[in-house]
Amino acid sequence: DQQVKQNSPSLSVQEGRISILNCDYTNSMFDYFLWYKKYPAEGPTFLISISSIKDKNEDGRFTVFLNKSAKHLSLHIVPSQPGDSAVYFCAATPPGTYKYIFGTGTRLKVLA
Amino acid sequence: DAGITQSPRHKVTETGTPVTLRCHQTENHRYMYWYRQDPGHGLRLIHYSYGVKDTDKGEVSDGYSVSRSKTEDFLLTLESATSSQTSVYFCAISDNGAGLEDTQYFGPGTRLTVL
Numbered sequence: 689d690q691q692v693k694q695n696s697p698s699l700s701v702q703e704g705r706i707s708i709l710n711c712d713y714t715n716s717m718f719d720y721f722l723w724y725k726k727y728p729a730e731g732p733t734f735l736i737s738i739s740s741i742k743d744k745n746e747d748g749r750f751t752v753f754l755n756k757s758a759k760h761l762s763l764h765i766v767p768s769q770p771g772d773s774a775v776y777f778c779a780a781t782p783p784g785t786y787k788y789i790f791g792t793g794t795r796l797k798v799l800a
Numbered sequence: 801d802a803g804i805t806q807s808p809r810h811k812v813t814e815t816g817t818p819v820t821l822r823c824h825q826t827e828n829h830r831y832m833y834w835y836r837q838d839p840g841h842g843l844r845l846i847h848y849s850y851g852v853k854d855t856d857k858g859e860v861s862d863g864y865s866v867s868r869s870k871t872e873d874f875l876l877t878l879e880s881a882t883s884s885q886t887s888v889y890f891c892a893i894s895d896n897g898a899g900l901e902d903t904q905y906f907g908p909g910t911r912l913t914v915l
Contacts, residue, residue: 694842720899722903729909731907731908734905737901777843779904786831786856790835792840792842
């Protein structure tokens with residue numbers, strides 16, 4: 689039972705345009721969400737996070753939006769660059785646990 | 801970058817042999833995690849530790865055991881490796897155990913092939 693879902697396995701975007709990566713979750717008790725980026729042959733690296741008391745968090749070209757009623761979050765990358773080509777994972781933390789639950793990932797390809 | 805190393809980085813072994821993967825951190829973080837990454841499944845938690853000698857199971861713990869005898873080392877053991885355990889294994893650490901504003905830092909991964 690996948691509690692964190694990334695329904696798009698892959699996405700291609702032209703350089704300079706916006707990339708939108710989506711993530712859905714099933715448990716309304718999740719209170720903290722993160723996005724990680726992963727290049728081939730490397731470990732995932734933290735990108736941006738958002739707590740459930742906010743609906744938006746920005747860090748440079750990266751913005752995460754949280755829609756709690758829809759149990760949906762999205763990562764916007766503007767403008768997209770070829771170096772953004774990677775696999776992106778969203779993750780959620782159930783309250784009262786030490787665990788992170790990850791989605792299956794979306795492979796982003798930014799075309800030059 | 802967080803000081804996390806994994807060894808070995810690559811290993812090929814045969815079905816039925818025991819295998820131990822090591823994760824070493826220099827950050828003095830309390831929480832340590834082992835994940836496996838497989839196509840179509842993302843990152844799945846195998847086991848985690850919330851302190852020295854304190855461990856618990858994740859979602860895919862069958863066939864794996866762990867030990868943590870000191871803060872900096874977290875060992876993952878496959879008692880009798882099977883082909884289904886061919887995967888890329890990642891270790892991660894965190895300071896606040898998935899609390900608010902916590903962040904996990906990942907090691908570079910170990911690619912394990914079981915023939």
